[in-house]
Amino acid sequence: MKFGANKFNFLLLFLIFFVVIIISALSWILIQRLESKKPAISASLDSAVIGASQKITVTVTDEHSGLRQVRIGLLQNDKERLLTDKNNFAQVNFLGRGGTLRNTFTITVIPEKLALTDGQAMLHIVASDQSWRNWGKGNQNNFDQKIQIDTQPPEINVVTRVHNIEQGGSGVIIYKVSEKCSSSGVYVGDNFFPGHSGNFKDPYVFMAFFALDYQQGTETDLYLQAADSAGNISKAEFPFHIRRKKFKQDTIKLSDRFFKRKMPEFKTYLSSNEKLSLSEQFLEINRKMRQENYKQFIKIAAATDNTLFWSGKFMRFPRSATRAEFADHRAYRYKDETIDHQVHLGVDLASLKHAPVPSANKGKVAFAGTIGIYGKTVVIDHGFGLFSTYSHLSRINTKQGQLVSKGAIIGNTGMTGLAGGDHLHFGMMVHNTFVTPVEWWDAAWIRKNITNKIKAIDNEVNQ
Numbered sequence: 001m002k003f004g005a006n007k008f009n010f011l012l013l014f015l016i017f018f019v020v021i022i023i024s025a026l027s028w029i030l031i032q033r034l035e036s037k038k039p040a041i042s043a044s045l046d047s048a049v050i051g052a053s054q055k056i057t058v059t060v061t062d063e064h065s066g067l068r069q070v071r072i073g074l075l076q077n078d079k080e081r082l083l084t085d086k087n088n089f090a091q092v093n094f095l096g097r098g099g100t101l102r103n104t105f106t107i108t109v110i111p112e113k114l115a116l117t118d119g120q121a122m123l124h125i126v127a128s129d130q131s132w133r134n135w136g137k138g139n140q141n142n143f144d145q146k147i148q149i150d151t152q153p154p155e156i157n158v159v160t161r162v163h164n165i166e167q168g169g170s171g172v173i174i175y176k177v178s179e180k181c182s183s184s185g186v187y188v189g190d191n192f193f194p195g196h197s198g199n200f201k202d203p204y205v206f207m208a209f210f211a212l213d214y215q216q217g218t219e220t221d222l223y224l225q226a227a228d229s230a231g232n233i234s235k236a237e238f239p240f241h242i243r244r245k246k247f248k249q250d251t252i253k254l255s256d257r258f259f260k261r262k263m264p265e266f267k268t269y270l271s272s273n274e275k276l277s278l279s280e281q282f283l284e285i286n287r288k289m290r291q292e293n294y295k296q297f298i299k300i301a302a303a304t305d306n307t308l309f310w311s312g313k314f315m316r317f318p319r320s321a322t323r324a325e326f327a328d329h330r331a332y333r334y335k336d337e338t339i340d341h342q343v344h345l346g347v348d349l350a351s352l353k354h355a356p357v358p359s360a361n362k363g364k365v366a367f368a369g370t371i372g373i374y375g376k377t378v379v380i381d382h383g384f385g386l387f388s389t390y391s392h393l394s395r396i397n398t399k400q401g402q403l404v405s406k407g408a409i410i411g412n413t414g415m416t417g418l419a420g421g422d423h424l425h426f427g428m429m430v431h432n433t434f435v436t437p438v439e440w441w442d443a444a445w446i447r448k449n450i451t452n453k454i455k456a457i458d459n460e461v462n463q
């Protein structure tokens with residue numbers, strides 16, 4: 001009997017233990033499945049303004065019960081345009097496992113197709129999970145974001161009437177846009193010249209300095225383009241006339257004496273090519289380094305001040321003789337052989353040795369340092385993308401960020417870099433393009449092509 005009673009007690013204990021285990025397990029599952037964490041929703045738009053077409057990326061996550069349903073819509077005038085309604089997510093098992101924890105939706109919104117009109121709209125997202133909460137409907141989260149719909153491209157009105165430009169020359173255009181633009185400017189062939197507001201009281205009036213590079217011919221197409229923040233783009237034609245320009249052919253005679261004198265200056269640059277002959281070293285400098293230096297100038301000129309610092313004509317380096325002109329096509333002769341061709345993108349002016357170099361006009365020093373074959377160089381930003389450059393200096397007398405007036409001495413001439421003798425290499429740039437300085441030395445040209453146009457707008461727009 002004693003033995004039987006023990007057995008009974010043991011069974012009872014085991015049963016209680018078993019029931020406790022079952023109840024604990026069930027409660028544990030119930031707690032899991034009744035979790036109250038809402039799904040997280042995030043949306044990203046390329047821009048807060050939707051244009052003719054725009055991508056919207058929505059990410060929904062629910063790490064606890066997995067996703068049940070995601071609805072994405074656009075609300076306008078109390079009417080919803082449904083973009084997505086997904087409810088076929090992976091079903092979770094009894095333990096609440098195996099669901100879709102994260103889903104990213106990429107939707108292209110085309111307002112016209114959805115019959116949306118320009119103006120306000122609301123991005124409306126509802127997501128629920130597979131929790132047993134809310135009588136089995138799960139935890140629900142809402143996400144709303146105001147958006148603007150703008151499918152109208154900006155209007156461009158060209159204000160200036162005459163635009164004459166020569167190959168390697170500069171020009172200016174003034175235009176007015178109808179709305180806030182993310183970018184606007186002139187295309188000269190494939191080259192874009194951004195317009196800037198700030199010179200006129202009306203913030204929608206833009207001014208763009210532009211240039212034709214020496215290689216662009218009379219067939220080059222010029223037009224204005226503006227894009228608003230929704231990405232709507234409009235183009236506008238304007239009258240222009242391109243004058244053909246003939247550039248000079250020139251020969252540069254090279255000698256071993258010149259190489260022996262000059263190549264040590266480029267020792268660091270050539271260090272990985274120690275086995276090259278002197279003329280091969282020269283070619284490395286004249287081609288590769290020249291290209292790198294060119295890129296550096298463009299990088300320097302990428303940032304410009306929206307202030308028209310300059311006035312009147314640009315000063316030509318005083319009492320100097322022209323040794324080489326803009327866009328001279330140079331053939332490099334060595335031992336009766338033409339070994340290279342390059343184009344000279346400035347004007348070489350020679351005066352006395354170590355002559356003081358004045359700033360051609362008022363501006364802000366954008367760069368003061370060494371640029372490879374150009375040696376010690378100063379670059380001055382005259383505002384709105386117009387720059388002047390001074391190279392082969394023996395000494396620099398200014399520093400980056402300094403405001404210099406017309407005629408201020410910024411250094412002395414020399415022969416640093418790839419210069420054969422003491423001279424000033426003077427260059428001018430309009431944004432990313434080297435232009436002939438001759439136009440900017442000519443008071444009559446500046447009046448006719450630049451300042452009179454700006455003054456006319458001042459009188460017209462700023463009254």
Ligand SMILES: [Zn+2]
Nearest residue numbers: 346347348425
């Ligand atoms: Zn030069």
